[in-house]
Amino acid sequence: MTAAIKIIAAQGLSAPTAMIGKEAGVSNGALFTYFATKADLLNQLYIELKAEMAAATTTDLPTEADTREQVRHVWKGWLRWAIDHPQERRALAHLGVSHEVTAESHEAASKSYADVAALLDRSRASGALRDAPLMFVASLVTGIVDATVDYMTQDPASAEKHDAAGFEALWRILT
Amino acid sequence: MTAAIKIIAAQGLSAPTAMIGKEAGVSNGALFTYFATKADLLNQLYIELKAEMAAATTTDLPTEADTREQVRHVWKGWLRWAIDHPQERRALAHLGVSHEVTAESHEAASKSYADVAALLDRSRASGALRDAPLMFVASLVTGIVDATVDYMTQDPASAEKHDAAGFEALWRILT
Amino acid sequence: MTAAIKIIAAQGLSAPTAMIGKEAGVSNGALFTYFATKADLLNQLYIELKAEMAAATTTDLPTEADTREQVRHVWKGWLRWAIDHPQERRALAHLGVSHEVTAESHEAASKSYADVAALLDRSRASGALRDAPLMFVASLVTGIVDATVDYMTQDPASAEKHDAAGFEALWRILT
Amino acid sequence: MTAAIKIIAAQGLSAPTAMIGKEAGVSNGALFTYFATKADLLNQLYIELKAEMAAATTTDLPTEADTREQVRHVWKGWLRWAIDHPQERRALAHLGVSHEVTAESHEAASKSYADVAALLDRSRASGALRDAPLMFVASLVTGIVDATVDYMTQDPASAEKHDAAGFEALWRILT
DNA sequence: CATGAATGAGGCTTCATTCAT
DNA sequence: TATGAATGAAGCCTCATTCAT
Known part of the structure; x- marks a missing residue:
């Protein structure tokens, strides 16, 4: 699993299963005792990563x-996780657009975010987006987080400033 | 090209070149008269789509x-293009994370956005993000646009409202 | 034709017909107005080169x-031609082992050597190989010529010496 | 390997790898478990055949x-091997002129002939070719062997006579 | 007759998956 | 249950040959 993250982050979803197995220290055949299919592995990985990310917040x-x-607090947790787990983030970026990751997996992943969603709902209660669908607001927020993390990663010297600017943007949207 | 967009939108980047050729009404071999390589096709497609999208705004x-x-105006143009070209958008989503798309292509693509970037720079001149890197602001904006388009597409009945909410969020960030 | 020699010498028989056409300054299609088939071209080339080589002797x-x-005299002519036409020699080396060159072509080529063969027959008349099949003697001779040319080409400084040594070997065999 | 020899002898170097695999009784894919590349197979084959041939002498x-x-003794061994291994000889003829066979392989192959070369050097020590480069003499000898084998193969009835005539020619050259 | 784009069969190679050990 | 060699389908790309212009 950790191996899969590393390999997928580096090579994308077209990374051979054999390479993942090697990185994990098992034979290529053994991989298929744990995951019936490559798609299976990807789906489980997606769900797990999303859950882990949610937990961090x-x-x-x-x-x-x-x-x-x-x-x-959520903002901080999210940023910290993203910055501490660049490979996980890269892997998720690939998994997020893959056709191999099923709707069910996306569904399952979104459940991990129930708490965050609820908090978000409370935050925007009296804000400009009070009538927008919650998922829409969540998308906006995700976009802001991603942009912020990208720039904190690219320009670590000014990480503090990007953090502040990002949060400022977020808060403006919510309230 | 149009064929490539359609096929890639539907199948992702792993779509066989033969299928793209077929969709375009040419033989599998003919494709390589126009593009030396599959990667070549993807890169040209990426640059072209980005340019087209920029032009629309x-x-x-x-x-x-x-x-x-x-x-x-830019917001409207962007939304219109995105809604009118769902396949192009989907294809871009795939191309954007691909390892086959080179840094040069990303470079070339970003040049198409010079005008938009300049406008953005002026807009945020006296806003909260006046000191953030311009590209950071652009990323935030892109995130908002994407989220808005996603929801206008998923829920066309309330398209007007999402549009308004999205722009509201955008403007709040900039000013 | 000259183009074919050059290209085949450089790339071997797997050289694309298009490349030969380009070198000759004609379109890839035009090649097939002169030669019905690539194999045709190769066969004609083989016969022509063999004839040219024979003529030189x-x-x-x-x-x-x-x-x-x-x-x-024959020896000198042969060496001169081989040294002056390295590409032709290389091309012949490829053509000589090719399956595309038919038995008929080999037959036709050998006819060019009638005079040389007759001379050879006279030369060995009272020599050690007087009872060996003429073609066998011819093969031996060809082997000696090839070896001599190879070394004259590789080490042009001592060309004279190799020439002399080669002829000495040849004459010893014949007489 | 044996399969490759057979197929290449029959079809030349353009023989499909799949056909070699089939002859060997393995799938087309399995071939690439043993040889990373078709060129790899050809190079290994060349070196092995040359070594085997040298060993026989x-x-x-x-x-x-x-x-x-x-x-x-060397002469006899050489002839015997060549006559007993016509396919190996044919394969070698193809491999010898191929662009796929690298200079390193030729280098490696020539090392197998160290003993033969040394013997040759001793034999010609007081002969006409005493001052010629050893490799030149070797080339002459190879030419004679090849011619002899060709004719012994084509005309097995007179094999004895060709053998004798060939050796006679060889010995004349050396002494 | 020449052009050169188009054709499509075929080759090499990769890789998810299976299976005998 | 683990191994890793074997399978074979499939993909990218090449190139001899054709054909509309």
């Missing part, structure tokens, strides 16, 4: 604090 | 109007 | 001189 | 006997 969430604080 | 730009009006 | 043959003198 | 070489005896 909600652990230790200060549920008693005010909304802004909680959003800030 | 800046034609008839009211350069004398105030900034908000111009941003609104 | 017998022009101005001093038919009145003694046998050794005549053999010496 | 020097096994049981009577190193204590006089030079003529030793040359005779």
Whole structure:
């Protein structure tokens, strides 16, 4: 699994299963005792990565604090995870557009985000997007996070500034 | 070319060249009269689509109007193109993450956006992101556009509302 | 034709007909107005080259001189032609082992050597190989010529010495 | 390998790898488990055949006997191998002129002939070719062997006579 | 007759998947 | 259950040959 992430991040989804097996230290045949199919592996990987990413945003969430604080916590967690797991992010970028990843997997992945979605819903309650579909708002937010992480990665010296600017943009949209 | 867009939108980048040829009404061999390589085709396609998309946002730009009006024009053009060209958008999504698309192609593509970038720069001049790198702001904007288009496509009945909400979010970020 | 020689010498028999056409300054299609088939071209080329090579050995043959003198003349002509036409030689090396060159072509080519063969027959009349089949002797001779040319080409500084050594070997075999 | 020899002898170097695989009783894909590339197969084949041929000439070489005896031994071994392995010989003829066979392979192959070359050097020590480059002499010898084998193969009834005539020619050249 | 784009069969190679050990 | 050699379908690309202009 870790192997798959590394290989897919580096080579894309067309990476041979044999190479993933090698990286994982198992034979090419053994891979298929764990995953019936390459598509299976990709789907499980997708779900797992999404879940992991979601978990990173909600652990230790200060549920008693005010909304802004909680959003800030999620924001921080998200950024930290993304920056600490560049390969995971790259792999997800590939998996996200793949035809091999089924609608069911996308469904399953979105469930991991229930808590984040709920928080988002509370945050925008009295904002400009109060009447927009929640998923739409979530998409906007995801876009902002991705852009922010991209620039923090490219220009680590000004990471702090990008972080602040990104959060500023986010908060403006929500409120 | 049009054929490639259609096939890639439907099947992804792993679509056989033979299928693209067939869709275009030419033999599999003929494809390589026009493109030396599959990668070549993908790169040219990427550059062309990006250019076309950029063109859709800046034609008839009211350069004398105030900034908000111009941003609104670009926004409208962008949305219209995206909604009218779902296959092109899908193909671009695939091409954007592909390893086959070279850095040179990305470079070339970004040149098409010079005008839009300049406008963006003017718009955020006195806004919260006035000190952020322009490309960072552009990424944020792209994220918002993509999210908006996604939801206008998924829920055409409320297209107007999504449009408005998206622009609202955009404008908030810039000013 | 000259083009074919050049290209085949450089690339072998797998050289594309299009490349030969280009070198000759005609379109790929035009080639097939002159030669029905690539195999046709190769066969004609083989016969022509063999004939040319044979001609180079017998022009101005001093038919009145003694046998050794005549053999010496053929030897000289052969060496000269081979050294002056390295591409032709290379092309012939490829054509000689090709399956595309038919038995008829080999037959036709050998006819060009009638005069040389007759001379050879006279030369060995009282020699050690007087009872061997003429073609066998011819093969031996060809082997010696080829070896000599190879070394004269590789080491032009000592060309004279190789020439002499080669002829010495030849004459020893014949007499 | 044996399959490759057979197929290449029959069809030349343009023989499909699939056909070689089939002859060997393995699938087309399996071939590439053993040889990364068709060129690889050809190079290994060339080296192996050359080595085998060289080995056939020097096994049981009577190193204590006089030079003529030793040359005779090599001659016999060479002829025997060539006559017993017509396919190997044909394959070698193709491989010898191929562009796919690299200079390194030729280098490697020539190393197999160190012993034969040394013997040759001793044999011609006081002969007419004593000052010619050894490799030149070797080429002459190879030419004679090839011619002899060709005729022994074509006309097996007189094999004995051709053998004798060939050796006679050889010995005349050396001494 | 020449052109050169188009054809399409065929070759080399890759790789997901299977299976005997 | 693990191994890794074997399978064979499929993909990219080449090139002899054809044919409309």
